[in-house]
Amino acid sequence: MQLSWSQHLETARLIENCSTEDRGTALALMGMALLVLSEDLARASEQQQPVALR
Numbered sequence: 001m002q003l004s005w006s007q008h009l010e011t012a013r014l015i016e017n018c019s020t021e022d023r024g025t026a027l028a029l030m031g032m033a034l035l036v037l038s039e040d041l042a043r044a045s046e047q048q049q050p051v052a053l054r
Contacts, residue, residue: 008037 003011011033018026 003036003040008033008040 012030015026015030015033
């Protein structure tokens with residue numbers, strides 16, 4: 001799954017605006033969003049490395 005930076009930001013804003021009752025679910029979703037972001041950043045980093053270093 002690859003999201004654009006604006007999609008990652010939109011996800012963070014949506015989760016940030018949750019109600020107090022849904023805070024646990026929001027934190028779980030934020031954890032998933034951070035995992036997706038870290039995978040996307042790792043993939044982008046791998047694509048930018050010179051071929052000799054792979």
